[in-house]
Amino acid sequence: MQTTRAAKFIDAVSHRLSLVVAGLAAGLLTIPAATARDDILTSLQSIEWVEENRSDLEGLLSDQDTATAFMVALYGDVVVLPNVGGHLFIDLDGDNGLELVATIDYSGRGFYASVAIVYQNGHRLDFQEVGGHGGNMTNLRNSIDDLDGDGDLEITIPRLLEPYQGVEPVPIFIDVYHWNGLQYIVADPLQYEDFYRKRVLRRIEENLDALSVDSASVGADMRAALIHKYEVEQTEIINALQ
Numbered sequence: 001m002q003t004t005r006a007a008k009f010i011d012a013v014s015h016r017l018s019l020v021v022a023g024l025a026a027g028l029l030t031i032p033a034a035t036a037r038d039d040i041l042t043s044l045q046s047i048e049w050v051e052e053n054r055s056d057l058e059g060l061l062s063d064q065d066t067a068t069a070f071m072v073a074l075y076g077d078v079v080v081l082p083n084v085g086g087h088l089f090i091d092l093d094g095d096n097g098l099e100l101v102a103t104i105d106y107s108g109r110g111f112y113a114s115v116a117i118v119y120q121n122g123h124r125l126d127f128q129e130v131g132g133h134g135g136n137m138t139n140l141r142n143s144i145d146d147l148d149g150d151g152d153l154e155i156t157i158p159r160l161l162e163p164y165q166g167v168e169p170v171p172i173f174i175d176v177y178h179w180n181g182l183q184y185i186v187a188d189p190l191q192y193e194d195f196y197r198k199r200v201l202r203r204i205e206e207n208l209d210a211l212s213v214d215s216a217s218v219g220a221d222m223r224a225a226l227i228h229k230y231e232v233e234q235t236e237i238i239n240a241l242q
Ligand SMILES: [Ca+2]
Pocket: 090, 091, 092, 093, 094, 095, 096, 097, 098, 099
């Protein structure tokens, strides 16, 4: 019964989306109309977010535009509209229920610094946002991993340690966000010491080693800026693990 109802919703939305896509192709629309946004939200509220429905869920949010339209409808009246970069349905806590994770840009310039996590709660969709400290997330899939092997997935989000200045590389700190039973919160780095020491710190040290050799492929100014970046990152991690 529920599947039939869901299928009807999907048909209705598919039809609506095909009009939107046609509009986009014709250059007539930049974002789906409000009614289409509400249809996407209604459809996603009406379908059970489980592994068995993954293809339907992914069909409803088939690209960046539909994912953005969904988030705009979900957030409701907000002053600054979210733009979705990457998104995926994934079971974060191993209960067979899928969650939606999406990178969000608020600048309009493609800085995906925030991560939205959407959970199904009966017919309601709850959401929270984490991060938002300036680091740009370019690969969402690589930012989700079970870092401590307890079955729950952590989300890693870069945080800028210094403000952007032109084209110079900026030092970042990778924050780990983990599930506390109610929501995702930033973790104490000491709880993920292996991740920081064996993965993050090791990579920084490899980069510093490579930069210690004068290389023709990197100009002197860039080399100095990169060494500064990695040294700041190295210090920050060592301090955080004390
Ligand atoms: Ca789940």
